[in-house]
Amino acid sequence: xxxxxxxxxxxxxxxxxxxxxxxxxxxxxxxxxxxxxxxxxxxxxxxxxxxxxxxxxxxxxxxxxxxxxxxxxxxxxxxxxxxxxxxxxxxxxxxxxxxxxxxxxxxxxxxxxxxxxxxxxxxxxxxxxxxxxxxxxxxxxxxxxxxxxx
Numbered sequence: 001x002x003x004x005x006x007x008x009x010x011x012x013x014x015x016x017x018x019x020x021x022x023x024x025x026x027x028x029x030x031x032x033x034x035x036x037x038x039x040x041x042x043x044x045x046x047x048x049x050x051x052x053x054x055x056x057x058x059x060x061x062x063x064x065x066x067x068x069x070x071x072x073x074x075x076x077x078x079x080x081x082x083x084x085x086x087x088x089x090x091x092x093x094x095x096x097x098x099x100x101x102x103x104x105x106x107x108x109x110x111x112x113x114x115x116x117x118x119x120x121x122x123x124x125x126x127x128x129x130x131x132x133x134x135x136x137x138x139x140x141x142x143x144x145x146x147x148x149x150x
Contacts (some may be wrong), residue, residue, distance in 0.1 A: 001089075001090070002042065002043050002044065002045060002046050002093060003044065003045055003046070003086065003091050004045065004046055004083070004093060004123065005029060005045045005046065005047060005057045005058045005060060005061040006060075006061060006064060006079065006083050007083055007084060007086050008029050008032070008045055008086065008091070008095055009029065009073070010043070010080050010085070010086070011086040011092060011095055012025055012028055012083070012084050012095055012099055013025070013073050013075070013080070014027065014075075014085075015095070015099050015102045016099065016103070016129065017095060018072055018074055018075045019104035019105075020072060020074050020104055021068065021070055021071060021072055021107060022061075022062065022065040022066060022068055022069075022070075023054065023070065023071060023072065023107050023110070023111070024075065024102070024104065024106060024107050024110060025061070025073065026055070026056065026057050026058060026061065026062060026064065027055055027056070027063070027102070027107075027110035027113070028095070028098045028099055028102055028110065029044075029045065029058060029095070029098075029116070030049055030055070030056040030058070030114060031098040031101075031102070031110075031113070032044055032097070032098040033045055033049065033094075033132075033137055034120075034142050034146070035094055035097070035098070035141065035143060035146075036090075036091070036094045036142055037136065037139050037140055037143060038139075038142075038143025038144065038146075038147065039104050039143070040090070043136065044091060044094060044095075047059075047060055048070050048133045048134065049133075049134045049139075050130060050131055050132055050133055050134060051120075051124040051125035051126070051132045051133075051134055052110050052123045052125070052130050053125075053128075053130075054115075055110070055111050055114035055115050055121055056114050056120070056121050058133060059130075059131075059132075064079065065077075066124070070107075071096055072104070080105045088104040096150075118144040118145055119142050120134045120135075120138035120139050120141065121134065121143070123138055124138065
């Protein structure tokens with residue numbers, strides 16, 4: 001099942017005890033999206049990721065959370081009150097697995113991981129540009145690349 005990015009961000013934020021920043025949420029969500037897409041042949045979240053300077057970004061989620069800058073997204077963020085909780089299942093498993101690999105404070109490592117050579121981001125990022133959508137085919141190719149490396 002494909003879920004809203006904000007719903008996934010709420011789940012990850014709760015899992016981290018509200019310690020993830022917007023940047024960390026973006027990258028962890030992208031990583032979970034790559035593995036979900038590759039393994040289940042369907043997107044984890046609605047919408048597209050774009051290739052921005054610091055790695056893949058879900059623009060709708062970014063614009064919702066950008067008010068917090070580099071700070072953690074707090075539990076008291078009002079929109080989360082109106083966002084349904086994600087129940088345990090396939091989607092939460094992919095998110096949890098990505099979060100375990102990258103705990104709060106992993107921002108620089110997440111940026112480095114998602115910007116590696118031969119990733120979907122590296123194929124679609126153009127210096128100084130935003131709005132370059134990372135196509136689903138490239139995300140599946142990235143999954144294949146990552147799982148071959150394991």
